[in-house]
Amino acid sequence: MSCSGMKGSMSERGGGVWRLRVADRVHPDGKPVQRSKTVKGNRREAQTALAKFVTGAEAGAVAASGATTFGRYLTDQYLPQVKDDLSPETHRNHASRVNGRIIGDLGHAQLGKLTARHLDEA
Numbered sequence: 001m002s003c004s005g006m007k008g009s010m011s012e013r014g015g016g017v018w019r020l021r022v023a024d025r026v027h028p029d030g031k032p033v034q035r036s037k038t039v040k041g042n043r044r045e046a047q048t049a050l051a052k053f054v055t056g057a058e059a060g061a062v063a064a065s066g067a068t069t070f071g072r073y074l075t076d077q078y079l080p081q082v083k084d085d086l087s088p089e090t091h092r093n094h095a096s097r098v099n100g101r102i103i104g105d106l107g108h109a110q111l112g113k114l115t116a117r118h119l120d121e122a
Helices: 043-065 070-085 088-106 116-121
Strands: 009-014 017-026 032-040
Touching: 009 043, 017 043, 032 043, 043 070, 070 088
Parallel strands: none
Antiparallel strands: 009 017, 017 032
16 A cells, blocks of 8 residues: 655555555666665554655655765764664664774765775775
């Protein structure tokens, strides 16, 4: 089932488990790039999570469209976006990894120019 009026969709997978999908940007080949995540709860909670997911995807798409570096994206967009979805300890672990080696190796790379090769070399 789709949520009308939103740039996203949700479908119940059963037993109060919902799949949320958002098309957050368009790949250079013209196809939409979708992200998805699974949440537990009732329909209203899933709709709230979808609205938050759409808002986060829109913020990420804005950051990805400019000359933003991978490091700035991770610290300004990714970490704040996933904070409420993770336990405090898991979020601290993510932040530690991001602020350590990931930013050290890849933080300077512009998002629009980041390639699989960069990731492989890191």
